[in-house]
Amino acid sequence: MHTATVxxxxxxxxxxxxxxxxxxxxxxxxxxxxxxxxxLGTRCAWRRPHQVLMNTIPVRHAxxxxxxxxxxxSNFGAKQHRLKHKSFQERQDSRxxxxxxxxxxxxxxxxxAKQFVDVELxxxxxxxxxxxxKKCDDxxxxxxxxxxxxxxxxxxxxxxxxxxxxxxxxxxxSTTELLFLPTMPSLAxxxxxxxxxxxxxxxxxxxxxxxxxxxxxxxxxxRREDTIYEMSRLEGETxxxxxxxxxxxxxxxxxxxxxxxxxxxxxxxxxxDEKLKAAETRFKTxxxxxxxxxxxxxxxxxxEETLAEESSA
Numbered sequence: 001m002h003t004a005t006v007x008x009x010x011x012x013x014x015x016x017x018x019x020x021x022x023x024x025x026x027x028x029x030x031x032x033x034x035x036x037x038x039x040l041g042t043r044c045a046w047r048r049p050h051q052v053l054m055n056t057i058p059v060r061h062a063x064x065x066x067x068x069x070x071x072x073x074s075n076f077g078a079k080q081h082r083l084k085h086k087s088f089q090e091r092q093d094s095r096x097x098x099x100x101x102x103x104x105x106x107x108x109x110x111x112x113a114k115q116f117v118d119v120e121l122x123x124x125x126x127x128x129x130x131x132x133x134k135k136c137d138d139x140x141x142x143x144x145x146x147x148x149x150x151x152x153x154x155x156x157x158x159x160x161x162x163x164x165x166x167x168x169x170x171x172x173x174s175t176t177e178l179l180f181l182p183t184m185p186s187l188a189x190x191x192x193x194x195x196x197x198x199x200x201x202x203x204x205x206x207x208x209x210x211x212x213x214x215x216x217x218x219x220x221x222x223r224r225e226d227t228i229y230e231m232s233r234l235e236g237e238t239x240x241x242x243x244x245x246x247x248x249x250x251x252x253x254x255x256x257x258x259x260x261x262x263x264x265x266x267x268x269x270x271x272x273d274e275k276l277k278a279a280e281t282r283f284k285t286x287x288x289x290x291x292x293x294x295x296x297x298x299x300x301x302x303x304e305e306t307l308a309e310e311s312s313a
Contacts, residue, residue, distance in 0.1 A: 109257035110264055116256055117271050121249055125279040128245060132238040132283070136290045139227050142199050144297055146216045147178060153198075155190055164191065180212040188212055219297050227294050235287055242280050246272060 141149040153164040168182035182188055188206045195204040201217035217223065249272050253265075260268070 106257075106259050106261070109259060113253055113257040113260065113264075113268055116253065117249075117268055117275070121245075121272065121275055122279075124249075125242065125245060125275065128241050129238060129279065129283045132234045133286065135234055136231050136287060138198070139230055140290055140293055142202070143219060143223065143227050143294060146202065146214075147172070150178065150180070150195070150214065153191075153194065155187060155194060157187070167191075176216050176218070178214040178216060179207075180214065182210070182212070185210040224294055224297060228291055231287060231291055231294070235284070238283065239280065242276060242283070246276055249276075 138149060138152075141152075147170065150170070151163065151165045154161040155164055155167060156162075157167065164180070167184075167187055168180050171179045171181070173179060180191065182191065188210055191212050192204045192206055195202050195212075195214065201223060202214055203217075204212055204214045207213050250269065253260075253268060253272070257265075
């Protein structure tokens with residue numbers, strides 16, 4: 001219940017209140033009687049300090065030489081009375097203060113936000129991690145099975161990328177050497193450049209007769225360590241990108257559904273965090289499996305023994 005503390009005014013206002021009581025006394029004697037005089041006396045705003053209930057007793061204000069006037073009575077009780085006769089939906093509308101069409105818009109925005117979190121966000125995270133996975137697969141394949149890797153190489157021809165296997169034929173004169181004969185001699189230089197940029201251990205070169213000679217590198221401890229280092233570098237580049245997706249996802253969520261209620265927004269935010277955490281865990285697990293395969297790749301014992309002899313000498 002609203003209350004207001006009424007304090008004693010200065011002497012002028014106090015005299016004014018006495019003047020008002022005098023006028024009220026004359027009015028009561030003429031019209032109302034002695035009982036009304038007592039009531040008006042208790043309603044006077046300049047008696048001893050006390051609390052006046054604003055929704056039950058009107059407060060009187062006065063100027064120096066004029067009778068006091070009653071202020072407007074509080075309508076708090078009247079509002080509560082009107083609310084009692086409203087339905088639940090009407091009271092909810094009055095609290096929200098938004099029309100039904102706008103509430104339907106909020107429901108549609110909530111559905112779009114859920115679809116973004118459940119469908120679009122996993123695709124975005126997959127697009128972030130896919131290049132790193134592909135690069136790691138190529139590194140592992142280059143270490144363990146170089147001929148299979150070369151068959152997947154794509155070369156741009158006439159504005160389109162085509163697999164290397166469609167542009168010529170492979171021959172294997174020895175276990176450590178591959179020869180590629182392109183259908184067009186002009187493709188030899190682009191093939192050499194692309195293979196050199198991918199892996200320095202392959203060491204491709206062009207022969208005088210227009211073929212591409214590729215030396216299959218042996219699996220050594222140094223090469224395994226270089227491959228693991230490259231995979232670790234890819235992990236260090238990809239994880240921050242996954243973390244940055246949270247900021248972009250929250251920004252896109254605000255653009256899709258700007259009028260979401262607080263609890264719905266917090267629920268969707270927690271779901272975004274869970275999906276980011278799951279994507280990060282999945283990426284680390286898959287990458288750890290590839291690193292395990294690299295660590296346990298079969299070494300070429302002959303090359304290792306030769307390197308050991310050279311280092312000891």
